[in-house]
Amino acid sequence: MSPRVAGSHPVHAGCRFRLSDLTVAVLGAGKIGSIMASSFSSCGMHVIATARSRERIERLRMQGFEATSDNAYAVRKASAVFIAVKPYQYPALARQIEGHVAGKPVVSVMAGIPLRLLRKTLPGAEVYRAMPNLNAAVKRSATGLVAPPGAQYKELVKSILSCMGRVYELPEQLIDAWTAVAGSGPAIIAEFIDSMILAALAVGIPRDLAYDAVLESIIGTAEYLRARPVHPAQLRDEVTTPGGTTITALKIIEGKGMKSALIDAVEKATARAARLAREIEAMLEETAGDPQGGGGQP
Numbered sequence: 001m002s003p004r005v006a007g008s009h010p011v012h013a014g015c016r017f018r019l020s021d022l023t024v025a026v027l028g029a030g031k032i033g034s035i036m037a038s039s040f041s042s043c044g045m046h047v048i049a050t051a052r053s054r055e056r057i058e059r060l061r062m063q064g065f066e067a068t069s070d071n072a073y074a075v076r077k078a079s080a081v082f083i084a085v086k087p088y089q090y091p092a093l094a095r096q097i098e099g100h101v102a103g104k105p106v107v108s109v110m111a112g113i114p115l116r117l118l119r120k121t122l123p124g125a126e127v128y129r130a131m132p133n134l135n136a137a138v139k140r141s142a143t144g145l146v147a148p149p150g151a152q153y154k155e156l157v158k159s160i161l162s163c164m165g166r167v168y169e170l171p172e173q174l175i176d177a178w179t180a181v182a183g184s185g186p187a188i189i190a191e192f193i194d195s196m197i198l199a200a201l202a203v204g205i206p207r208d209l210a211y212d213a214v215l216e217s218i219i220g221t222a223e224y225l226r227a228r229p230v231h232p233a234q235l236r237d238e239v240t241t242p243g244g245t246t247i248t249a250l251k252i253i254e255g256k257g258m259k260s261a262l263i264d265a266v267e268k269a270t271a272r273a274a275r276l277a278r279e280i281e282a283m284l285e286e287t288a289g290d291p292q293g294g295g296g297q298p
């Protein structure tokens with residue numbers, strides 16, 4: 001069965017499509033979900049965003065989306081479905097939509113939850129995993145995508161996700177690592193920026209200038225590395241004058257173990273995603289037969 005676009009033509013797997021003809025559902029339009037909804041809407045799609053509270057639904061409507069608490073309705077109307085609830089909120093959501101997903105592409109952006117569990121809980125859907133990041137708000141997400149074997153809707157899903165930035169197709173065994181590097185990446189980088197701003201204040205740069213000095217240097221370094229594809233170590237060497245200021249700073253950073261702290265952090269975050277999968281699987285087993293499906297905080 002091909003998913004139907006509300007009030008429009010059905011979208012057949014493998015057929016040409018126009019994003020502006022599509023209706024997509026974003027289930028759980030919280031922090032990342034509402035950014036996804038805005039991105040999809042900016043590409044011309046009709047977005048049905050779901051939320052639980054009346055206030056949130058009202059806010060989503062003010063942003064111009066169709067908004068509802070009825071996840072099953074959103075799924076029925078949509079050509080493609082995006083799940084953006086927290087992992088522990090998924091068992092309850094799955095029970096609400098399991099009867100309506102057959103034949104549709106369903107993309108989970110939830111950390112940790114493997115295709116195997118998604119397939120088991122969403123019978124007949126073509127399930128994908130994607131890991132975008134908050135930079136989708138400025139169309140600069142680095143989104144990892146895991147497609148199922150023999151995916152029929154991959155081009156459609158990629159086109160939709162491209163509204164948030166670049167899309168990189170990955171084997172499933174890399175998505176937890178992608179989650180740690182790119183999904184959590186903006187938070188790690190924001191910590192670094194915050195530390196550099198404190199450092200700038202420590203050496204007397206006024207706060208507004210400190211913010212600009214740090215942000216412009218980070219954006220500029222990223223653009224430099226993109227435009228001139230040199231290794232970051234080469235860039236570092238080009239900056240570092242023998243006996244100068246940079247080597248003085250680098251020696252301290254090396255001594256305090258910044259690199260090993262970051263490697264350790266990303267390894268631990270990757271392992272956390274794998275543990276999440278086991279926790280959600282246990283939750284699904286515990287709540288089997290419970291019509292609420294366990295919707296609370298763990």
Ligand SMILES: NC(=O)C1=CN([C@@H]2O[C@H](COP(=O)(O)OP(=O)(O)OC[C@H]3O[C@@H](n4cnc5c(N)ncnc54)[C@H](O)[C@@H]3O)[C@@H](O)[C@H]2O)C=CC1
Nearest residue numbers: 028030031032050051052084085086087089093109110111
């Ligand atoms: N925040 C981020 O930067 C990123 C988050 N993710 C993933 O996205 C998911 C959501 O994360 P956030 O947006 O940070 O969390 P959030 O808590 O801001 O958003 C989740 C939203 O879903 C709503 N919700 C829960 N159950 C629902 C239901 N049954 N029906 C309708 N709405 C429901 C909640 O009320 C909340 O507004 C998580 O699984 C996370 O792993 C992925 C990439 C980046």
Ligand SMILES: O=C(O)[C@@H]1CCC=N1
Nearest residue numbers: 111179180182183184
């Ligand atoms: O912290 C988390 O678990 C989610 C996944 C990536 C970003 N936020």
